[in-house]
Amino acid sequence: METSVKNLSIEKVKTSRLSEIDFDNLSFGSVFADHMLICEYVDGAWQSPKIVPYQPLSLEPSAKVFHYGQAIFEGMKAYKDSEGGVWLFRPQENQKRLNISAKRLAMPELPEEVFMDGLRTLLQLDEKWIPQAAGSSLYVRPFMFASGTGFHASPADSYTFIIACAPSGAYFSGKVSVLIEEKYSRAANGGVGYAKAGGNYAGQFYPTQLAVDKGYQQVIWTDDVSHEYIEEAGAMNVFVRIGDTLITSPVSDRILDGVTRKSILTLAEDLGIPTEVRKISVHELVEAAKEGSLKELFGAGTAAVISPIASFGYKGKDYELPELEDSYAHKLKKMITDIQYNRAEDKFGWRYSVL
Incomplete structure (x- = not known):
């Protein structure tokens, strides 16, 4: 060898x-x-x-x-x-x-x-x-x-x-309901949130268990100072679709520079999907849900690739997301997995041959 x-x-x-x-x-x-x-x-x-x-x-x-x-x-x-x-x-x-x-x-x-x-x-x-x-x-x-x-x-x-x-085996997350965190933080400015340090994950377990005890599967983390802006979904980067625009938070000291996240942004832009990398406030998310312009919310990471979120809870109220036949989540996940399994052209040079 x-x-x-x-x-x-x-x-x-x-x-x-x-x-x-x-x-x-x-x-x-x-x-x-x-x-x-x-x-x-x-x-x-x-x-x-x-x-x-x-x-x-x-x-x-x-x-x-x-x-x-x-x-x-x-x-x-x-x-x-x-x-x-x-x-x-x-x-x-x-x-x-x-x-x-x-x-x-x-x-x-x-x-x-x-x-x-x-x-x-x-x-x-x-x-x-x-x-x-x-x-x-x-x-x-x-x-x-x-x-x-x-x-x-x-x-x-x-x-x-x-x-x-x-x-x-194949990763199936089922319908995921998340709770927007209002007290605990995953990471802080100047800290190690952007590193894949084991302690980052240890610190997530307790707040996540509190959410599970309330009937949710995961937590959406918010910023450490005001808890006004959403940052990550569990151990995944988070994406929001409002109208036809796909939005995700910018990487920072607190947010991991995910490989799947970067790939989604590249594929979305290639498809002509409007994308924005900016802060997303909890207020904006809640208002979009009330108005009906919030179309999708999903996590992105290695294990699940893309994990659609069916609903989120905030301040004692739950907000349901619509079930879309032609969702960005489904389309982008298929594009990524087709490249990963060598079922589609890889024009970005992402696939690495082992054998």
């Missing part, structure tokens, strides 16, 4: 677990492929990466990830087309964003070739773990954490980078 990563070693599993897996009944992120890539940062330098059997890790109780939260990750998918070809979708964007997150959390940036070529080699090795059923894929999770030890509040002196993979 060819790779341009210097000194990449490969230790294959003695016996694959493939035969034990029911690929017709895969829950998200609970079954893991045979191998993982691991690369250590010690003595001020990244060491030679290794592909090894998927296995537990051994860490000291004093590993700084447990105490000071230096942990970042990315989320991607590998797709298999009808001819057995394997593809990634804009993986260079994930590689760049991982290093943006690393820099913000005072972690070492990872060499591009370790991420890209190591990922490609790992997927070639575990190619049979990529499902071919409609809507299925291999979820890919690159992540990095502080493995260096010590109780002193400072950056670690060593780090571990891993890529692990999990086959997943």
